[in-house]
Amino acid sequence: MNLIHKKRFLFVLVLFLATSQIDAEDSVIDIKDCDFSPLYLTNSILVLEDKTNQLNFEDIVSPKYESQFLKVKSSKEAFNFSYSNSTYWLRVSLENQSFSSKEVTFVVSYPRLKTLDFYFRNPKKIKKISSGYSVPMLNRPYQSRFFVFPISFPENSNAIVYFKVKSPNSINLPIQLWNKDLYDRHEINDHVIQAIYFGIAFAMALFNLFLFFILKDKNYFLYVLVVTSTAFTIASHNGIASEYLWKFSPWMDQYSVNLFISVVLILFLIFMRSLLNTKQIIPKLDRLSIILILIQIGLPILYIYSFEFWIKTLVFSHTITSLWILIIGIVCSFQRQRIAYFFLLAFAFLFFALILSTLRALGYLPTNSFTIDGPQYGSAAEMMLLAFALADRYHTIIREKETAEEQVKLSLEKSNFDLEEKVKERTFTLNRTLNAMKRDLFVAKKIQENSxxxxxxxxxxxxxxxxxxxxxxxxxxxxxxxxxxxxxxxxxxxxxxxxxxxxxxxxxxxxxxxxxxxxxxxxxxxxxxxxxxxxxxxxxxxxxxxxxxxxxxxxxxxxxxxxxxxxxxxxxxxxxxxxxxxxxxxxxxxxxxxxxxxxxxxxxxxxxxxxxxxxxxxxxxxxxxxxxxxxxxxxxxxxxxxxxxxxxxxxxxxxxxxxxxxxxxxxxxxxxxxx
CATH class of the missing domain: 3.60.40.10 (PPM-type phosphatase domain)
Known part of the structure; x- marks a missing residue:
């Protein structure tokens, strides 16, 4: 028994010394700094790139690899390793100088990471939490659209946190440290903001679907398809779809965003050809639009067949197609089409947001809240402006109708008397219905008062x-x-x-x-x-x-x-x-x-x-x-x-x-x- 106790003591001593050695080299974060606002950790994190994808946790904490962790250039908010076949290990040292344990939360606010393992190491224990979209939502420690790791940090102690990241998607790592209660409140506010955005999208789609059934104009139906597909794309991009729609489908998490972007661009090209009448106005350029539609149909099929080979080509095609839509909008604006002005301004917002997102995914722009959420802001602006475009189209239709009515005014005057009679009859019916509704509301009021x-x-x-x-x-x-x-x-x-x-x-x-x-x-x-x-x-x-x-x-x-x-x-x-x-x-x-x-x-x-x-x-x-x-x-x-x-x-x-x-x-x- 004495020998066993000695071995245990030596193991704890070695682990403590290893931790102390690393703390001496790393910049140590005091977790009390996150009590009132979240901390971005990238400036304090060291990175080890494992190009062999063979290293495990025991390897990277050994003396051989501990010294190979390096400071990597990054933005304040996040690391951006773009598309990479390597496994990345990240390390950050923390301390709790208070005399009570603290509940903290590590948040990686980018939902498209396949493997994201979290290790919490202090002299007393090593805790591992597996996450990433390969782990079903119900098996994660905190059900959120992002990857969240709640930890109870012991009082008056030091610890080292490791992240293991591997993903076929672009690897972006916005890592924050939150006070747990503060993050819980933030999560509620975040859901409210997301509900507002998708509520706007739903309202726009429903209203224009209603107009489609009234006016029988296919442009309103195409707009509904564009809005709906854009909403699904945003939901896939920001993790809402993973949280609520496909909780058990890593395949959808890996492929859905780029597939939905292709669907949005296909629908946008069709909508553009119909709204701006490009087949008659610019027939030669219109043929190229058809070719791009076929490309956006074909490339996703190849992308599904071989993800790693075609992913960059597909992302690049999205940029080219978006640029082409913008060019068509500019050309039609020079043709003095009134509706083209609205279309150009609307798509410019979405195009700018898409370019930012693409350049971030390819590693040319830093990952931060603006480049991550840019598509959502852009799509909201595009949605509203396209609605204005269709409203202007509706007003144009009304003006044309009024002109036609003016031409047949003499023939309509003959039927005015009958029309007035019908109006009186309908007014009587409406008043009767209104009185019935008032009686029903009075009864409902009494029922509620009794309850x-x-x-x-x-x-x-x-x-x-x-x-x-x-x-x-x-x-x-x-x-x-x-x-x-x-x-x-x-x-x-x-x-x-x-x-x-x-x-x-x-x-x-x-x-x-x-x-x-x-x-x-x-x-x-x-x-x-x-x-x-x-x-x-x-x-x-x-x-x-x-x-x-x-x-x-x-x-x-x-x-x-x-x-x-x-x-x-x-x-x-x-x-x-x-x-x-x-x-x-x-x-x-x-x-x-x-x-x-x-x-x-x-x-x-x-x-x-x-x-x-x-x-x-x-x-x-x-x-x-x-x-x-x-x-x-x-x-x-x-x-x-x-x-x-x-x-x-x-x-x-x-x-x-x-x-x-x-x-x-x-x-x-x-x-x-x-x-």
């Missing part, structure tokens, strides 16, 4: 005051108060996106899901997790999100346990200060298996609690000024001497004065409790 009714005994025991003011007859806010057991009460408040009938229907769904689980003797965080799973299973097709907050109030122990799914912070007003009950997790409906943190706060007799939806402070006046959270908190503090009813009435009057006749933009709900 929000609270037992008067509970109101009295909790000294509760509440106001519910929807923007229209019905709204998207919902709240509930229930007694868990003696002296312990549970409050739910939620806010569905939007307002009106759609949001009101979501509140009915909330009630239907919450009622069966609200009396479970489970902590609020666990109830929120169950609620999110049920919502995703039953109502994900509604494409709606909602914020929610559950608070358990124990009047005997004088404490509040709570969990918040992206909901505005509740306010606990005490004698000399206020405390905010902040968010502890993501919004309901974003994705399944969301974990919610739970917090606890104590209160004293005489404290007040206010729980509300964002309609209380997200009110804008005619000058586009927001009432804001700070104004709301100040009002709660300054009205401490008033009764609860007085505080709430004063708040509503203050909001009314602030809006100065402007209508509220969102539903408003507030609950106040004297504890």
């Amino acid at each position: 929000l009714a609270i037992d008067s005994n509970l109101i009295k025991k909790l000294n509760l005051v509440y106001r519910y003011l929807p923007v229209s007859e019905v709204g998207g806010d919902f709240f509930d108060l229930s007694l868990l057991k003696d002296s312990k009460y549970r409050i739910l408040i939620s806010d569905a996106t939007g307002h009106g009938v759609h949001a009101a229907m979501i509140t009915m769904a909330i009630k239907g899901l919450y009622d069966p689980i609200k009396n479970f003797e489970l902590p609020p965080a666990k109830v929120l997790e169950i609620f999110n799973e049920e919502f995703m299973d039953n109502f994900v097709s509604l494409n709606s999100l909602l914020t929610a907050m559950i608070l358990d109030i124990d009047l005997i122990e004088k404490k509040i346990q709570y969990a918040s799914a992206g909901h505005p912070a509740a306010v606990l007003v005490q004698k000399e200060k206020i405390q905010l009950l902040s968010k502890t997790g993501r919004m309901i409906g974003l994705k399944k298996q969301i974990h919610y943190e739970q917090s606890e706060i104590n209160f004293e007799k005489g404290d007040r609690l206010f729980v509300f939806t964002d309609g209380v402070f997200e009110a804008f006046n005619s000058k586009d000024e927001e009432f804001g959270e700070e104004s709301l908190y100040h009002l709660f503090q300054s009205t401490r001497a008033l009764s609860l009813d007085g505080v709430v009435d004063h708040l509503l009057k203050t909001l009314q004065n602030f809006l100065n006749g402007q209508d509220r933009q969102d539903d408003l709900t507030i609950l106040g409790l004297d504890l």
